[in-house]
Amino acid sequence: MSDDYYKKAKAIPLPTLSEVNDLGKDWRYQDDGYTVTRTCPWSPPGCHPVGCGLKLYVDADGRLQKVEGDENHPVTQGRLCPRCIALKDYVYNPARILHPMKRHREDRGKADKWQRITWDEAFDIIKKEYDRIVAEYGRESIAIFSGTGREGGTMNPYGSMVFGTPNKCYTQSGYACYTPRLAAAVYVTGATYAEWDNAGALPDRWDDERYELSEVIVLWGKQPLDSNPDGFFGHSLIDAMRRGSRIINIDPRVTWLSTRSDIHLQLRPGTDTALGMAMLHVIISEGLYDKDFVEYWCYGFDELAERVAEMPPEKAAEICGVAVEKIYAAARMYAKAKPAGLLWGLAVDQKTNGMQNGQVIISLQAITGNLDRPGGQFLPGAGSGHNELGYGYDEGVGELKAKMIGIDQYPAYCNMILDAQADMMLKALETGDPFPLKMCMYQGNNLMACTSMEPKRWHDAIIKTMDFSIGIDTFMNPSVEASCDIFLPLKTVAEREGTVFTHYAPCTVTAGFMHKAIEVGEGFSDMEMVYELGTRLRPELWAKEGFANSKEFIEHFRLGKREHGAYFDKISQVVVSQVPVDYYKYEKGMLRADGGPGFATPTGRVELWSTAFNQFGEDPLPYYAEPEFGPVTTPELMEQYPFVLTTGARTSAFFHSEHRQIAYLRELHPNPITEINPQVAKRLNITEGQWVRVFNQFGECVQKAHISPIVDENTIHSEHAWWFPEEDGNEPNLYGVFRSNINNLIPNFHMGKLGFGAPGKCLICNIEPVAKNYDTNMDLVWEKFGKLV
Amino acid sequence: MAYGLLIDYEFCTGCQSCEVACKEEHSIPVGQWGIHLLDDGPWECADGRFNWNKIPVPTRLCDLCEQRTQQGKQPSCVHHCLAGVMQYGSVEELAKQLEKKPDQVLFVPKTYRYAQ
Structure with missing residues (x-):
């Protein structure tokens, strides 16, 4: 990259900024x-x-x-x-850990047994254990448990260049976060993830001459205002709305954004692919698609048309539980808007049928001519990004790649992200098959609180099998407390470069x-x-x-x-x-490595009929599959578990399992919340703020009831990633990590055909009131974490 | 001259940045607030649409960030508001803005005196 690639961005002051400000100040x-x-x-x-x-x-x-x-x-x-x-x-924060610590293996789960050590001692212990375990079991016996949102979470060199193991593993079943969307995008367009273009890269932003304001923006299973997903500044959506963009919201919950939307499709969780196929059918059958784009740049349009004809809106309406006229209206509104954006979220990934959900969304973006168009979807170019994935892999891992857990059963998954398949990892931890795992490191991952399904299974397997475990973090967390022998402290953003x-x-x-x-x-x-x-x-x-x-x-x-x-x-x-950006890159030879026009797919076109899906043994066209548990698939279970369970909506107070010990943030949201429709609450005699037991065939947890029409009468929503740093950290309490953990109710091994996707947002459950009050004691939180020196 | 906060609650998303910015600015303990979010909804209207308004309300601890505003800066809540829906100014000037657009509210808090 040339030296002027990174130019100082021009500031665009908000209209509300006062005249006394820091515009133009130096670094x-x-x-x-x-x-x-x-x-x-x-x-x-x-x-x-x-x-x-x-x-x-x-x-x-x-x-x-x-x-x-x-x-x-x-x-x-x-x-x-x-x-x-x-x-x-x-x-x-008084709870931050600022120096390395060690603990004897037999003292795992004992919070007061940590001893402060020097870095030299920490490195010596790690080196000794590493050499011993590698000599005895091979580098493949080392698991690197990676998480999300921390720099460490995606830091591939930990696996490749530091430990040299093929068994780095994001521990969420089916990698049900971002990567299924990414994979679907690659298989269909040859480019990773098409983001809505919010003019973020344009020097004059919304007023830049190259930009066209999106007439319509579809939000599909996404809460960008709270989550700022994947670098997208969520509130730029509000900036666009205030300039006139209209919203279509696809979400099983009533959200603040759905109340500001023209159309809210409040579908049954997990039925999104049916909805997407129906929208495609409306757009195709009514001739609302971009005929030039389809003719010149798409492959497999007729096959797609034939496939989605199997899902008329009337059928989808029944499956999804939404009014049929709303499906027609949403499809027409999206297709007629020029340009139109579509933000697709985590809900796409968190179902067994997630890859197909991604496939229909990209197909919608493509046939409406919104790919790589200002105000539509922004596509990464051929030379964009850095090669973090795969960095140091040949030198550091090399032929050991063959020992990546799951690579034989799930090559599409493992080769795509160079990660061991998460569910296969759990199986290997539990059984020692195909080989024992003896050492692990948590790489920005608090898996027992957040990332892993059936977390107690992961807990038991890790503790049993690991000879030596390393935790790296700013604070102690339940996963490290339960299982680690060494703790290495991290700097915060205020203390580091990067x-x-x-x-x-x-x-x-x-x-x-x-x-x-x-x-x-x-x-x-x-x-x-x-x-x-x-x-x-x-x-x-x-x-x-x-x-x-x-x-x-x-x-x-x-x-x-x-x-x-x-x-x-x-x-x-x-x-x-x-960063410098361009549009319509497919016309200019900027998407393919060979510099030719078109997309970086085998046919050079957007593959509505996907060669890659076909090669991996998956249906090349999108299809709808019912959630594995629910009123249609398991009617016999609905008497016991009459509600559809969806999980994991975000709050502005926390990033996943982080921030529970920040008093000002915890105060915004002191307790784990389960949302219950008022009619259901009345029927089950649950009052606002009462604690409820949420349970299904896989497990249970307790959360605090919030009674609200946010959810309909068939649906329960429960929050994720709860633990209580103010509580006892010793086993078996472990900061209460298994008490309110909704992942207790979510199984592993329910991924899609290619190993991607998991039913985190579409299970079934029942609820009942409990007499006990588990309310967070904010005085204790304030006492412990709030009164700063 | 009287000063106030104009809030466009059509677009207030309830992000709570104002609440935390205020608490940081004034070191307000847990359990107390300088500005507090009122959350009205969602509840369904007869036409099938939902009402859901989130409105930050200055409390008796609001001093309109006197120290900041005396230097010509905005109050911290206004500066950090993620949706950019808060404005600080003279009541006269804000009243003109109020006339231009519905779903806004103008607060004119009595200035709280923090101990120096």
Whole structure:
């Protein structure tokens, strides 16, 4: 990349910004006795990497005193969500762990048995155990449990270059988060993930001459306002709505956004593919598609038309439980709008039929001519992004790839993401088949609270099989407390350098840079940790790379340059940059590696009939499959479990299982909430705020009832990722991690044909009131975590 | 001259940034608020559509960020509002804005005096 690739982004002030402001300020400046450092944060705390603009105010004693949104950021414009506003309380939280610790294996699950150690001792212990386990069982016996939203969560070199194991594994059943969408996008368009174009990369943003405002934006199983998914700044949706964009919302819940939508399709959870096929059918049969785009750039249109004819809206209406006229109206409104955007969310992934849900969504985006069009879907170009996936793989893992767990049964999954298949990993942990797993590291993952289904199974298997386990985090968490022998502390965003690219680099609109503003404790960033651990565990491999220091590794890995860190120091001063983008890249030879026009698929077209799906033994066309549990598939179970259970809606207070110990955030949302329709509550004699037992054939948990027509009478929604850091951390309580854990009710091994997808948002359950009150004691939270020094 | 906060609740998403920004600015303990989100909904109207308005209401602890506004900055809640729906200004000026668009509300809090 040329040196001027990362240009300083032009600020676009909000109309509400006052005349006294910090527009045009340098990356570091003085203000009223403070040294202010401008930065774009990513991890920790975890966030899908938006890299919002932050100003960190540090006093003369080197202490962070204040955090404010940076109005110089072209997308976030000074705005911040509560999680970064409260960053100071995360950084200086009394529960933060600031030094390495060790514990004897027999003391796992005993919270008071940790002993502080030096980094030298920590590295020595890890090296000794690593060498022993590798000699005895091979590198394939090491599992790296990766999570989401932390830089470590997607840090491929931990697996490839540090431990050299093929068994890095995102531990959610069916990788039911983002990757099924990504895979479907690749199989159909040859490009990863088409994001709605919010003008984020354009210097004049909404007013840029290249931009066209989306007339309609469809939200499909997505809550961008709270989750800011994958680097998309959720509230840019509001920016567009205030400029006139209309909304169609597809969600089983009534959300604030659905009340601001023209059409809300409140479907039965898990039936999305039927809805999508019906919308395709309306658009095709009524001739509302973009005929030129279909003729010149699509493959398999007739086959798709024939397939979706099997799903007329009348049939879909019955399956989905929505009014048929709403399906017609939504399909017509989306197809007629020029341009139209479609934001597709996690709900797409969290069903066995998720790949097909992705397939119909891309087909909708394609045949309406909205792919790679301003105000439509933004497509990553051939050269975009960084090759994090696969980095150091040949050198670090090489032929051991054959020992990736699940690669024989699920090659599409394993080769796509270079990860062991999650459900097969659980089986291997439990049975030792195909080989025993003896060592593990948690890479930005608190799996017992958040990522893993049937978490007690994972807990039991990990504790039983692992000889040696390493946890890396800013705080203690239940997974590390239960199973680890070494704890390595991480720096927060205020203490580290680094980069943040929206959408993890492909489909990027902004590239941000992290600056170190303060020093707190002894932690490393994930990037530094990779370097420090890697150079010790595999010195020969790293000697070949010859990095002068960890900063040069960051430079090389993230920026494709090697100047001993000098390049990072120079370029990072822009703080935030909009990356150069282009539209209609398929016409210009910018999507294919060979530089020819078209899409990077075998036929060079958008494959509505997918060669890749076909090659993997999957149906090349989208099809609808009922959720495996529900009124249609298992009517015999509905008497016992009469409700459809959907899980995991977000709040603005937390990033998944994080932030429970930040008093100002916990106060916003003190308890795990289960939403129950008023009629159901009346029938079951449940009152507002009462605790309820949510249960099904797989497990149970308790949560606090919120009675509201947010859900209909057939549906229950329960929150995910709850644990209680204020409680006893010892086994068996483990900070209460299994008490309110909705994943107790979600099975493993219910993925789709290619190994992707899991029924996290479409199961069945029953509920009953319980007499006991489990309300969070906010006085205790405040006492323990709130009153800062 | 009287000053206030104009809030466009058609587009207030209830993100709670204002609440936390205010608490950070004034070091307000748990259980107390300088601005607090009122959440009215969802409930279904006869026409089948839902009412759901989220409205941040300044409390008796609101001082309109006197220290910030004296320097010409906005209150912290206004600065951080994710939807950009809050405005600070003189009542005279905000009243004009109020006239231009429905579903807005103007608050003119009595200034709380924090101990120095």
